[in-house]
Amino acid sequence: MKAGSLRLGGIARSYADHLLVVGDAAGFIDPLTGEGIHHGMDSGVMAAEVLVQAFKHSDFSARFLSNYQHRWMRAFGYDFKASMRLAQVLYRFPILLDAAALCIEKQGDDFLADWARIMTGQRPKSQLFRPYIMFAMVKELVQLLFLRLMGLEKRPIDEIRKRQ
Numbered sequence: 001m002k003a004g005s006l007r008l009g010g011i012a013r014s015y016a017d018h019l020l021v022v023g024d025a026a027g028f029i030d031p032l033t034g035e036g037i038h039h040g041m042d043s044g045v046m047a048a049e050v051l052v053q054a055f056k057h058s059d060f061s062a063r064f065l066s067n068y069q070h071r072w073m074r075a076f077g078y079d080f081k082a083s084m085r086l087a088q089v090l091y092r093f094p095i096l097l098d099a100a101a102l103c104i105e106k107q108g109d110d111f112l113a114d115w116a117r118i119m120t121g122q123r124p125k126s127q128l129f130r131p132y133i134m135f136a137m138v139k140e141l142v143q144l145l146f147l148r149l150m151g152l153e154k155r156p157i158d159e160i161r162k163r164q
Contacts, residue, residue, distance in 0.1 A: 009080035014072070015065040020047045028072070030121055032083035032090075038121045039076050046071045082125040095148070099141040107136055 007027025014021040022028070023040035030036065050068040054060050090096055104112050114133070117123045128134070147153035 009084055010072070010077050014069050015062055017062045017065075018060045020050065020065055020068050022047050026072075028076075030083050030119075031080060032087045032125075033119050033121075035120050039072075042075060043072050046075070076121060076124075079121065079124045079126075086125060086128075095144060096141065099137060099144050102144065103136050103140040106140070111136070 006024065006029055008029050008031040009027060011021065011027045014026045022043040024036060026043060028036055028039035028043055030039070047068055050065060050071065053067070054064055057064065100115075104115055111133075114123075114127070118125060118127045128137075144153065
């Protein structure tokens with residue numbers, strides 16, 4: 001069995017003469033979450049709209065079809081760059097994920113719904129920096145750091161080791 005890796009974060013050029021590349025083929029997979037269906041569907045609509053104009057003007061040149069690239073970059077392409085940076089930060093500092101999980105658990109359904117819209121690409125990653133999200137996250141991070149420094153936090157891995 002063989003498999004190919006998926007492109008993440010969009011390809012450098014999703015158009016050429018008589019060609020538009022959409023969805024997974026264009027790498028419209030969020031580097032942070034692995035989500036892609038929302039971006040794939042949006043890119044299909046954008047491609048169709050650009051193609052309607054291409055037919056109307058009888059122009060299928062790369063220059064004309066580059067409008068598609070500009071549209072998806074404006075809509076969600078820049079968010080992929082933020083996702084990649086955030087993924088790198090979370091890889092280096094996994095405590096941030098622990099704090100996020102605690103925050104989501106404590107804040108309730110509305111907070112979770114907003115978080116989900118951001119993580120699935122329905123809203124840009126910049127929404128994570130809205131004050132009500134950021135303050136709640138920082139509060140959990142500070143509490144978690146304090147508990148870990150004091151040795152008071154019960155981590156799930158420690159509970160699993162006790163059972164073994």
